[in-house]
Amino acid sequence: MALDKSSTALLVIDVLVTKGEDTLYKADPDETRLVAASKRVVDAARKAGLPVLFLCDQHIPGVDKELALWGEHGIKGKAVPNPELRAGSGERDFIIPKRRYSGFFQTDLDLTLRELGIKTVIAVGEDTNICVLHTLADAWNLGYDSIVVEDATRTFLCGTQEGALEHFRKCYGSKVVSADQIVSELAEA
Numbered sequence: 001m002a003l004d005k006s007s008t009a010l011l012v013i014d015v016l017v018t019k020g021e022d023t024l025y026k027a028d029p030d031e032t033r034l035v036a037a038s039k040r041v042v043d044a045a046r047k048a049g050l051p052v053l054f055l056c057d058q059h060i061p062g063v064d065k066e067l068a069l070w071g072e073h074g075i076k077g078k079a080v081p082n083p084e085l086r087a088g089s090g091e092r093d094f095i096i097p098k099r100r101y102s103g104f105f106q107t108d109l110d111l112t113l114r115e116l117g118i119k120t121v122i123a124v125g126e127d128t129n130i131c132v133l134h135t136l137a138d139a140w141n142l143g144y145d146s147i148v149v150e151d152a153t154r155t156f157l158c159g160t161q162e163g164a165l166e167h168f169r170k171c172y173g174s175k176v177v178s179a180d181q182i183v184s185e186l187a188e189a
Contacts, residue, residue: 003120005186009050009122012042013125016057016074017080020078022074030156034124037124038124048187051093051118055107058097058099059072066099101133102131103131120144121144121145122182123136126153128154128164128165129160130157136148140172140173147174147175147176
């Protein structure tokens, strides 16, 4: 994989912790694995000088449609990027709140990526079949290439991880790689 660091950014999609009750974002062994793999990728991206964009659920109770489907989760003021990822600590970190599945829908993600000269996005996060999928669908529709880090994503709400990864490959031409592969690529690029 020939990665151009000058036109690549990392998207960290809904790797969150929450205060109080939350129907989706809860600590469990799969979440711990996801956070550890995501941290490795975030650290490698920062070291390589890539922008790191944290796309974070910030739902409004009583307003957002998603809450009717999935319960109260990712509530504005109660959900923040997982502290292990140190969002905002990098020179080129951006935190972008979102109220729908896609990090592009009604946010300034596309504008930010274009102003940074980004052509390729690397994705980590959750849920692979929902927020990661919809974000990368919009990325493809907007002309971005994508790379999905399979062991730094996870599926826990619907469908299978394998089905989502196949969808990325077939429908968006995404490269699907491991955390080890992308960390190595970022060190070499």
